[in-house]
Amino acid sequence: HLTKRLTAIAQQVPQGSRLADIGSDHALVPVHLVQTGQIQFAIAGEVIPGPLSRAKQAIEAAGLTQQIQPRLANGLAAIRPADQVDTVVIAGMGGQLICDILTAGQPHETGIQRLILEPNIQEDLVRQWLGAHRYQIKAETIVAEEQHVYEIIVAELAEQAIQYSPQALKFGPYLMQEKSPVFRAKWRHRYDTNEKIMANLRHNARGDQSQKLAALTVENKMIQGVW
Numbered sequence: 418h419l420t421k422r423l424t425a426i427a428q429q430v431p432q433g434s435r436l437a438d439i440g441s442d443h444a445l446v447p448v449h450l451v452q453t454g455q456i457q458f459a460i461a462g463e464v465i466p467g468p469l470s471r472a473k474q475a476i477e478a479a480g481l482t483q484q485i486q487p488r489l490a491n492g493l494a495a496i497r498p499a500d501q502v503d504t505v506v507i508a509g510m511g512g513q514l515i516c517d518i519l520t521a522g523q524p525h526e527t528g529i530q531r532l533i534l535e536p537n538i539q540e541d542l543v544r545q546w547l548g549a550h551r552y553q554i555k556a557e558t559i560v561a562e563e564q565h566v567y568e569i570i571v572a573e574l575a576e577q578a579i580q581y582s583p584q585a586l587k588f589g590p591y592l593m594q595e596k597s598p599v600f601r602a603k604w605r606h607r608y609d610t611n612e613k614i615m616a617n618l619r620h621n622a623r624g625d626q627s628q629k630l631a632a633l634t635v636e637n638k639m640i641q642g643v644w
């Protein structure tokens with residue numbers, strides 16, 4: 418039984434994909450997808466032995482050692498050409514780490530068609546990386562789970578690099594169109610937090626706070642722009 422976040426990630430994996438779940442930890446996503454018959458082949462990559470053995474145990478317990486291969490490797494090094502992987506999931510990490518893994522692995526050079534990414538922070542960096550490396554964002558979802566909000570970004574290999582606007586990078590090209598209740602709540606909360614910080618800076622802070630105030634003012638203007 419997957420959580421809301423992992424369900425939303427699994428839903429983006431097309432039927433019959435050859436999947437690599439990088440930073441798989443418990444291997445919940447590949448196990449679920451094979452168990453439900455949506456895919457027949459997956460790699461569960463992990464860079465740390467502890468999580469890798471968790472993945473191994475989950476795969477064995479589910480009786481799926483023929484379909485899912487656990488591999489100890491850094492990032493996309495878990496993928497071999499013979500695997501013919503077409504879809505990569507990288508979830509539950511910071512945006513910078515996801516970008517580092519993608520930069521090291523160069524998936525656009527090896528023909529990985531689809532990336533499903535769930536950065537838990539710095540989503541803008543991930544969108545920027547995608548556009549710069551010929552991955553076009555095709556879908557986005559946003560889900561709330563236990564006080565956290567998660568954004569899932571799906572991108573597919575395209576002919577050319579794509580330049581996203583600052584707004585699209587920050588809010589997500591699809592999410593800012595859709596303006597779902599979760600999206601609105603996320604940015605309303607950020608806006609209100611910024612207002613509180615600005616009030617504190619104006620009244621209590623020592624020294625020159627003008628730069629911080631200016632940055633927060635700009636961010637809140639951007640947020641107002643997508644309401």
Ligand code: SAM
Nearest residue numbers: 439440441442462463464465468491492508509
């Ligand atoms: N993907 C799962 C999820 O979304 O629930 C697990 C997320 S867990 C917070 C992050 C995992 O990524 C950890 O198990 C960590 O060992 C792994 N990880 C971090 N950097 C990695 C890298 N360069 N290559 C492979 N795995 C990595």
